[in-house]
Amino acid sequence: MTTYWQETDSKQFFPNQSRSYQIYIANETFGERPFQSFFASAESRLIKSALETIRIAPNQEVADEARRFLFRLQETVSSLQQLNFDLSFIQPIRAFISEDNTVLLEWIFRNYRIGFSIEENANESGWYLVSKRELGEISASGYLNPNIKNTLLWLINFVVSHS
Amino acid sequence: MLYPEGCLRGLSVIDHVLEDGSVSTAAFNFSEVTRGDGWKELSINWDDDENSKETLLNQRKENGEFQFKVGYAVVPRSELDHLIHQPTVNGTLSYERSPLENNKYHGNILLKGTLTKPTIRKLQAGLALIVSRVVQRP
Numbered sequence: 001m002t003t004y005w006q007e008t009d010s011k012q013f014f015p016n017q018s019r020s021y022q023i024y025i026a027n028e029t030f031g032e033r034p035f036q037s038f039f040a041s042a043e044s045r046l047i048k049s050a051l052e053t054i055r056i057a058p059n060q061e062v063a064d065e066a067r068r069f070l071f072r073l074q075e076t077v078s079s080l081q082q083l084n085f086d087l088s089f090i091q092p093i094r095a096f097i098s099e100d101n102t103v104l105l106e107w108i109f110r111n112y113r114i115g116f117s118i119e120e121n122a123n124e125s126g127w128y129l130v131s132k133r134e135l136g137e138i139s140a141s142g143y144l145n146p147n148i149k150n151t152l153l154w155l156i157n158f159v160v161s162h163s
Numbered sequence: 164m165l166y167p168e169g170c171l172r173g174l175s176v177i178d179h180v181l182e183d184g185s186v187s188t189a190a191f192n193f194s195e196v197t198r199g200d201g202w203k204e205l206s207i208n209w210d211d212d213e214n215s216k217e218t219l220l221n222q223r224k225e226n227g228e229f230q231f232k233v234g235y236a237v238v239p240r241s242e243l244d245h246l247i248h249q250p251t252v253n254g255t256l257s258y259e260r261s262p263l264e265n266n267k268y269h270g271n272i273l274l275k276g277t278l279t280k281p282t283i284r285k286l287q288a289g290l291a292l293i294v295s296r297v298v299q300r301p
Contacts, residue, residue, distance in 0.1 A: 053178070096179060096189035104189045104284070108181060113292055115188055117284045126281025130288045139251040141285035 047074050050095035050105055059101045059120060066095065066103040066118040069144070073105075073116075076152050090159055107159060111135050114155050116144065129155060135162065164260060169239045170207040170270065171219050172290075173231030174297070184297050186236050191287040197276030202257070204271040205290075209260060210237070215268040220300060222266065234299040242293035243272070246286075256286060 047070040057063035070093070077087055096104045106115040112131035119125045127148070128141040142151065172190065174180060179190040193203040208219045222230040247256045255275040263269045274286060 094181070094187070096187040098189040098192050100192060100195060102189075104187065106188060106288075108185050108187070110185075111292075113188070113288050115284065115288055117280065119280055121280075124280035126279075126284060128281060128285035128288050130285060130292050132292060137249060139249060139285060139289065141281040143279075143281055 044074055044078075046077060046090060046092055047071070049092050053095035053097070054103055057097050057101070057103055062101060062103050062118050062120055065122060065125070066105060069116060069118060070105065072148075073152065076149070077156060080153075080156065085160070087156075087160065089163060090156075091163070109162070112138070112158075112162065114159065118144075127151060127155065129158065166240055166258075166260075167209055167211050168241070169210045169237050169295070170243070170258070170272075171210055171216060171235040171237060172205070172207050172294075173219055173222070173235050174233040175231050177233050180233060180297055180299065186291055186294050186297055188284065188288040188291045190236065191290045193272075193274050193283060193287070201276050202271075202273040203276050204273060207238070207258075207270050207272055208235075208266070208268040209270050211268055216298070218266055218268055229300075232300065234297065236291075236294045236297050238290065238293060239295050242295070243290075246289050246293060252286065252289070255282075 050070055051067065054063045054066045057066070073093065077090065081087055091107065091109075094106050094108065096106065098104060101120055103118040104115055105118070106113055112129065112135050114127070114129045116127045117125055123143075125144040126141055127144060129138055130140075131138040174186065174190055176190070179187040181187070191205060193205045195203075197203050208215050210216070216235065219231060219235055220229070224230050243258065246252060247258075255278060257273040258270060259273060260270045272290065274283065278286075
């Protein structure tokens with residue numbers, strides 16, 4: 001049985017194991033990875049439902065890619081939480097499987113939606129943000145390239161700003 | 164060509180409909196095939212009269228099952244026109260009537276076949292975003 005401590009401010013749970021903060025030299029710059037293993041539980045509320053959905057995806061290579069992307073998203077959100085941004089209210093991202101075996105990961109809101117499409121041809125995978133008139137009719141999209149981090153931060157910031 | 168106030172997109176996957184009545188972008192997948200005139204199709208029914216909904220719901224596959232087991236999403240034409248005329252969309256999205264022998268209401272939302280996948284997904288999302296309501300089969 002594992003005992004869990006709750007760190008109240010961030011509302012994050014982490015196991016009371018032999019590892020502790022003290023073993024790390026705290027470089028509190030953005031993106032310090034050692035801390036993320038504490039804050040990013042394997043299947044957090046943010047991505048848990050999506051991970052469950054993609055288990056039944058017919059193309060497991062696409063599912064694996066989607067899984068990797070979800071953990072990256074989780075990691076990005078966790079890194080922001082370390083900087084004391086309260087992101088606990090962000091709604092979980094959903095996963096949908098298209099007829100063409102694409103895995104679509106979506107945040108669906110009344111007046112906008114943000115999505116990430118994980119395609120069978122990985123070079124065609126992308127992201128999008130569309131919004132209604134009241135949010136400026138944004139219509140943006142792009143590929144999921146290795147430098148997606150800044151785009152991810154922008155999209156997460158959009159969710160935070162309009163939730 | 165005259166068009167009614169809205170069109171209906173049949174839904175066949177229950178997981179594509181959310182608890183709050185919104186619908187996933189995945190429900191607006193365009194055909195992979197590009198026609199000779201350069202368009203890809205997304206099948207719809209034009210909501211010309213009361214029978215259009217019944218006709219859509221009664222469509223069956225070759226094995227006898229309902230084509231649209233879940234129901235349909237309603238897309239207002241005014242919103243569709245607005246989307247089509249956005250600067251970022253201009254000329255890449257359209258619609259048509261395409262009556263079938265057993266479905267005079269049938270039509271297509273059309274998408275230019277030359278678009279990149281992220282752009283296609285973005286336009287699919289734009290369509291899903293303007294859905295005014297989802298009607299589930301009783």
